[in-house]
Amino acid sequence: MKKSYLLSPGPTPVPERVLLAMAQPVIHHRTPQFSKIFAEAAEKLKTLFHTKNDIIILSSSGTGAMESAVANCFAKGEKVLVVNAGKFGERWGKIAEAFDLKVTWMNITWGECANPADVKAALDADPEIKCVLIQATESSTTVKHPIKEIAEITKSRDVLFIVDGITGVGVFDIPMDDWGVDILICGSQKAMMLPPGLAFIALNDRAWARADKVKNTNFYFNLKRERKNLKDKTTAFTPAVSLIYGLREALLMMEEETYPAVFARHVALGKAVRAGTSALGLKPVTKHLSEAMTGVFLPEAVNGKKFVKVLRDDFGVTFAGGQDSWEGKIIRIAHLGYFGEFDMVIAMSSIEMALDKFGHPVKFGAGVGAAQEILRDRFEVK
Structure with a gap:
């Protein structure tokens, strides 16, 4: 399964x-x-x-x-x-x-x-x-x-x-x-x-x-x-x-949930994704950040079209790739709508594993840990 x-x-x-x-x-x-x-x-x-x-x-x-x-x-x-x-x-x-x-x-x-x-x-x-x-x-x-x-x-x-x-x-x-x-x-x-x-x-x-x-x-x-x-x-x-x-x-x-809480959740999830991808050495495609999604450039040696396909077909995780001049160069990670904290942990984990499969040097847990550091304050244990 x-x-x-x-x-x-x-x-x-x-x-x-x-x-x-x-x-x-x-x-x-x-x-x-x-x-x-x-x-x-x-x-x-x-x-x-x-x-x-x-x-x-x-x-x-x-x-x-x-x-x-x-x-x-x-x-x-x-x-x-x-x-x-x-x-x-x-x-x-x-x-x-x-x-x-x-x-x-x-x-x-x-x-x-x-x-x-x-x-x-x-x-x-x-x-x-x-x-x-x-x-x-x-x-x-x-x-x-x-x-x-x-x-x-x-x-x-x-x-x-x-x-x-x-x-x-x-x-x-x-x-x-x-x-x-x-x-x-x-x-x-x-x-x-x-x-x-x-x-x-x-x-x-x-x-x-x-x-x-x-x-x-x-x-x-x-x-x-x-x-x-x-x-x-x-x-x-x-x-x-x-x-x-x-x-x-x-x-x-x-x-x-209340709309302020919805919007705050999107902000927090976006920060987690950016922390995680940064820890993996992936550069953002823009400085004009949206709460909806994060785009990052993949390493030059990694074919972005194949990368997204492997994530989807082999790992079961669907991201969006790049379009037009950015086709095969970027990956877009969503954090809008029905997403929670652990969805972002899965996102980072799958990207780490896929980078490893493509021969890119990865320290497992680097992206996941960086995302968790951002997300830990989202939870209050009573």
């Missing part, structure tokens, strides 16, 4: 409580029973997003919510600024171009974060730019962007600030209304502790005002239609009923 461990930044493990909630018999989505569950989940999401605005729940991946933000708020030919610091920043630009928007690319070296001064300079240079599109965490590089600081720049202008928080919401605090984020997006398969299949999007009054002026040619991702249905505690089309069951349970679990 080989036990499997999922330590990728998405999908992430799903708690047993959530799995059991989703295992309940499927009910019809046009019933008072479903409306009650749906409304409870939608209301709890508002607390997580720190917003008074409605949260639209879509049956799609997070990319569906990204597309809906673009399709509903901009007309063909309008200009948008895309902060491109990795694969998912690039995705923003590709979506915008698919809807015939004029994209101004702010290309950032992988491993670096957006500089708010550069964003301001780009907006000053072109007053026709209607929006800034960015990630909270750029998952491909593990970089955390300065969302609060950029929101300070956009909220005083006629420029929407749209944040892909798929690897952010539920990981660390993003108070949407207080910061002035106009549209905030999330997906189900990361910090939300659910399987893939749901996306969440919140628009503030500025964003809805734009959406009301734009003729939306997108049939399925029509946010005005979804907002109207939300008032009746339902969706425009058939929702993922079982995932909504799971969503309500996952949000209840986070409330029971």
Whole structure:
């Protein structure tokens, strides 16, 4: 028997409580029973997003919510600024171009974060730019962007600030209304502790005002239609009923832990992973650290693609490797969502053993011990 461990930044493990909630018999989505569950989940999401605005729940991946933000708020030919610091920043630009928007690319070296001064300079240079599109965490590089600081720049202008928080919401605090984020997006398969299949999007009054002026040619991702249905505690089309069951349970679990404790756990687990990988001589890919995941460069003699494959197929531990120019060079270790202290110990132990198998000199226990030193204070024995 080989036990499997999922330590990728998405999908992430799903708690047993959530799995059991989703295992309940499927009910019809046009019933008072479903409306009650749906409304409870939608209301709890508002607390997580720190917003008074409605949260639209879509049956799609997070990319569906990204597309809906673009399709509903901009007309063909309008200009948008895309902060491109990795694969998912690039995705923003590709979506915008698919809807015939004029994209101004702010290309950032992988491993670096957006500089708010550069964003301001780009907006000053072109007053026709209607929006800034960015990630909270750029998952491909593990970089955390300065969302609060950029929101300070956009909220005083006629420029929407749209944040892909798929690897952010539920990981660390993003108070949407207080910061002035106009549209905030999330997906189900990361910090939300659910399987893939749901996306969440919140628009503030500025964003809805734009959406009301734009003729939306997108049939399925029509946010005005979804907002109207939300008032009746339902969706425009058939929702993922079982995932909504799971969503309500996952949000209840986070409330029971409390959001400050959830965020603090992510911080502590991240510190443990960085201590462990540092003790093994693995260098971080960025100094702009996210609470969601840690990326490290592997030794030059180690083939990263094979390394990740051996961990998955031989050891039963799934991490994420690198993409594009970082393919075969890095490993990404998740610590968001349904992860605890001993998951990080397993992560360090498996990396030590894999490095040894690849002939890299390793002192067994170095990474594990360094992680434990960070995590020991997380436990109070009564």
